[in-house]
Amino acid sequence: MSPPLxxxxxxxxxxxxxxxxxxVSFSLDEGRLAALIGPNGAGKTTLINQLSGxxxxxxxxxxxxxxxxxxxxxPARAELGLARSFQITSVFPELSAxxxxxxxxxxRSGSSFRFFGRAAREEALxxxxxxxxxxxxxxxxxxxxxxxxxxxEKRLLEIAMALALRPRLMLLDEPFAGLGSDxxxxxxxxxxxxxxxxxxxxxxxxxxxVFALADEIGVLVNGRLIAWGTPDAIRAxxxxxxxxxxxxxxx
Amino acid sequence: xxxxxxxxxIVLFAGLALFPLAARFGADxxxxxxGARILIFALAALSLDFLVGQxxxxxxxxxxxxxxGAYSVVLASIAGIDDLLAQALIAIVAAALFAALTGYVSxxxxxxxxxxxxxxxxxxLYFLFVSLSALGGDDGYTLSxxxxxxxxxxxxxxxxxYYLCLAALALAYLVLARVAKSRFGRAxxxxxxxxxxxxxxxFRPFPFQVAACVIAGAIAGVAGTLLANQSEFVAPAFMSWQxxxxxxxxxxxxxxxxxxxxxxGAITYLTLEETLSLLTDQTHLLIGPLLVVVAxxxxxxxxxxxxxKSSGRxx
Numbered sequence: 387m388s389p390p391l392x393x394x395x396x397x398x399x400x401x402x403x404x405x406x407x408x409x410v411s412f413s414l415d416e417g418r419l420a421a422l423i424g425p426n427g428a429g430k431t432t433l434i435n436q437l438s439g440x441x442x443x444x445x446x447x448x449x450x451x452x453x454x455x456x457x458x459x460x461p462a463r464a465e466l467g468l469a470r471s472f473q474i475t476s477v478f479p480e481l482s483a484x485x486x487x488x489x490x491x492x493x494r495s496g497s498s499f500r501f502f503g504r505a506a507r508e509e510a511l512x513x514x515x516x517x518x519x520x521x522x523x524x525x526x527x528x529x530x531x532x533x534x535x536x537x538x539e540k541r542l543l544e545i546a547m548a549l550a551l552r553p554r555l556m557l558l559d560e561p562f563a564g565l566g567s568d569x570x571x572x573x574x575x576x577x578x579x580x581x582x583x584x585x586x587x588x589x590x591x592x593x594x595x596v597f598a599l600a601d602e603i604g605v606l607v608n609g610r611l612i613a614w615g616t617p618d619a620i621r622a623x624x625x626x627x628x629x630x631x632x633x634x635x636x637x
Numbered sequence: 638x639x640x641x642x643x644x645x646x647i648v649l650f651a652g653l654a655l656f657p658l659a660a661r662f663g664a665d666x667x668x669x670x671x672g673a674r675i676l677i678f679a680l681a682a683l684s685l686d687f688l689v690g691q692x693x694x695x696x697x698x699x700x701x702x703x704x705x706g707a708y709s710v711v712l713a714s715i716a717g718i719d720d721l722l723a724q725a726l727i728a729i730v731a732a733a734l735f736a737a738l739t740g741y742v743s744x745x746x747x748x749x750x751x752x753x754x755x756x757x758x759x760x761x762l763y764f765l766f767v768s769l770s771a772l773g774g775d776d777g778y779t780l781s782x783x784x785x786x787x788x789x790x791x792x793x794x795x796x797x798x799y800y801l802c803l804a805a806l807a808l809a810y811l812v813l814a815r816v817a818k819s820r821f822g823r824a825x826x827x828x829x830x831x832x833x834x835x836x837x838x839x840f841r842p843f844p845f846q847v848a849a850c851v852i853a854g855a856i857a858g859v860a861g862t863l864l865a866n867q868s869e870f871v872a873p874a875f876m877s878w879q880x881x882x883x884x885x886x887x888x889x890x891x892x893x894x895x896x897x898x899x900x901x902g903a904i905t906y907l908t909l910e911e912t913l914s915l916l917t918d919q920t921h922l923l924i925g926p927l928l929v930v931v932a933x934x935x936x937x938x939x940x941x942x943x944x945x946k947s948s949g950r951x952x
Contacts, residue, residue, distance in 0.1 A: 464839035
């Protein structure tokens with residue numbers, strides 16, 4: 387049997403005396419969608435940062451398809467196929483939407499040390515970028531500068547950039563944060579659509595979205611993973627109820 | 638880059654090409670000499686703008702490359718090499734090496750620490766040449782004549798020298814505008830705009846930034862070979878930190894990121910300096926407030942004021 391795509395063993399992170407990630411272990415098989423939930427300050431974004439390589443860990447191991455990537459930095463993990471989006475929207479504001487995605491294509495498709503050909507005219511970069519924009523429904527905004535997009539469109543652009551990396555695992559940090567209800571519905575539909583092709587780990591506050599999408603849910607409280615299981619199991623978990631969810635959320 | 642976006646650059650270069658003819662009508666040969674000097678500094682400022690505008694790498698030691706280029710001419714002519722192209726090649730190699738070495742070290746720091754280490758490397762080179770008494774030390778070294786081009790003394794005429802400088806400037810502009818649009822330029826720009834995002838896509842900033850330093854350094858090295866020929870004299874003062882500061886002023890005055898803005902900045906700065914020096918010895922007392930006005934009201938400099946739409950960064 388092949389190893390899980392992502393396997394986290396005893397992961398730790400401290401900021402001074404504050405333990406932000408406390409002995410977190412879980413694993414995620416290829417093709418699954420897992421969601422991390424937890425109250426504010428539970429350490430969800432820190433954990434995503436540790437997994438993506440933006441933040442070094444103080445202990446534990448991260449295995450990606452069986453390979454120990456604990457010592458790999460952010461670009462190295464991206465090259466291996468770990469793509470992430472950011473909680474606070476992070477795009478290239480002075481480039482067009484298409485160029486943002488074309489950059490992602492360029493990052494995964496060979497050399498960036500080409501000094502003369504015009505990148506904007508390279509079909510090898512643009513064609514996959516158009517496809518990714520189409521997928522998230524941003525085709526009409528392709529030529530607009532990223533800074534001119536609405537908040538919701540920027541979130542979609544981030545997902546398009548992640549898609550263009552052809553990742554093996556997508557780490558999405560609160561993909562629905564700050565979206566209106568219509569936008570959220572569209573974004574949830576998009577993630578559900580992507581589920582069949584990509585393994586995803588997402589951090590999310592919107593419990594309706596999480597329970598609608600996730601195959602597995604992890605509950606993080608004060609840096610500890612207090613539960614990991616199917617949505618039904620999490621709903622039924624007495625510890626989760628008392629620590630976080632509250633009765634009405636599960637009704 | 639659309640043809641329309643290039644209009645300011647085309648107008649600028651057309652003006653520069655016509656300038657000696659106008660100066661000839663004015664019967665003032667000195668203007669052509671001054672013009673060549675301005676073009677040389679424009680070349681250095683242009684290369685610095687590539688670094689600052691595309692890479693957000695604010696180098697406070699860029700004059701070092703002028704010095705490297707100028708002393709390449711001295712050393713080459715001592716060795717009997719008097720052809721400008723050969724000298725420029727030596728300058729390019731030397732400047733590229735210096736850029737790679739110092740960039741490799743400086744780029745481990747960022748922000749103000751990067752600025753400080755470029756300053757430190759510039760000063761190290763300055764004091765090295767001050768201490769080299771064989772090359773005249775602090776007093777500098779007087780060249781016996783201008784370099785030759787394809788075996789002929791083509792640089793002796795101020796007119797042909799002016800057009801040689803203009804050709805070098807135009808070529809450098811075309812190359813840098815092209816590089817800014819390439820895969821490399823796009824990645825360098827991405828690293829500047831959002832380093833964390835760029836890294837999350839898999840781009841490691843360091844090699845792109847070192848390469849940008851090498852490209853900018855090599856071009857400024859060529860400017861140094863021209864400067865030595867223009868003044869027929871080379872001194873460590875070519876690479877003083879004040880000179881590095883002036884190059885930054887020209888770049889910022891012109892408007893960071895548009896490339897042609899840096900050329901305009903060099904023209905404006907040196908013309909102002911020259912004109913004001915007729916009125917007062919304290920030219921910088923007058924230029925200073927102008928810079929403050931530019932810094933406060935027009936962060937995109939002259940380029941931003943003249944062409945607000947097309948002055949956007951070259952990528």
